[in-house]
Amino acid sequence: MLLRLNHVALAVPDIEAAAATYRETLGASVSQAEALPEHGVTVVFVELENTKVELLEPLGDTSPIAAFLAKNPKGGMHHICYEVADIVAARDHLVASGMRVLGNGEPRIGAHGKPVLFLHPGDVHGTLTELQQV
Numbered sequence: 001m002l003l004r005l006n007h008v009a010l011a012v013p014d015i016e017a018a019a020a021t022y023r024e025t026l027g028a029s030v031s032q033a034e035a036l037p038e039h040g041v042t043v044v045f046v047e048l049e050n051t052k053v054e055l056l057e058p059l060g061d062t063s064p065i066a067a068f069l070a071k072n073p074k075g076g077m078h079h080i081c082y083e084v085a086d087i088v089a090a091r092d093h094l095v096a097s098g099m100r101v102l103g104n105g106e107p108r109i110g111a112h113g114k115p116v117l118f119l120h121p122g123d124v125h126g127t128l129t130e131l132q133q134v
């Protein structure tokens, strides 16, 4: 069911500072910051040859990453995203296997313009896991 690694996401308290570190010090190709109010985050993509790193800063009063950053004020690894061919089939299989899909269970359009959903970290051995249809 899982295909390629799509991205690894890092929650950061200051996305411009993090983008500058990746661009200027680590020498990576870094996108402009993009606000995604429907996801409660501002995002920057670090483009690598084989995958992407997603830098996330909280946006708005109800950001899903706010509690994580309160616990990890310097930032840290937040989630991993795998590609799947059919996200509804994947969801139905995972729910039937006892996994909790976050939110209302319906895929939403993610930062890459494709349907995404998230699995509860407690059901994936402590790692918040995103699936993205390709």
Ligand SMILES: C[C@H](C(=O)O)C(=O)SCCNC(=O)CCNC(=O)[C@H](O)C(C)(C)COP(=O)(O)OP(=O)(O)OC[C@H]1O[C@@H](n2cnc3c(N)ncnc32)[C@H](O)[C@@H]1OP(=O)(O)O
Pocket: 009, 036, 039, 041, 054, 056, 064, 065, 067, 068, 077, 078, 079, 081, 102, 103, 109, 110, 111, 112, 116, 118, 120, 121, 122, 126, 127, 128, 130
């Ligand atoms: C759009 C873009 C894209 O790529 O397309 C994105 O990625 S948007 C990326 C931002 N969007 C999301 O993350 C959406 C899905 N996330 C969520 O709904 C929420 O963040 C959540 C339900 C995972 C956690 O919410 P919360 O932090 O308010 O809740 P709690 O603090 O009660 O956390 C519940 C339990 O999950 C653990 N927990 C919370 N966040 C993480 C994390 N990132 N990795 C591993 N464990 C985690 C907590 O320690 C706690 O464990 P214990 O119970 O043991 O204490």
Ligand SMILES: [Co+2]
Pocket: 007, 009, 054, 079, 081, 130
């Ligand atoms: Co993501």
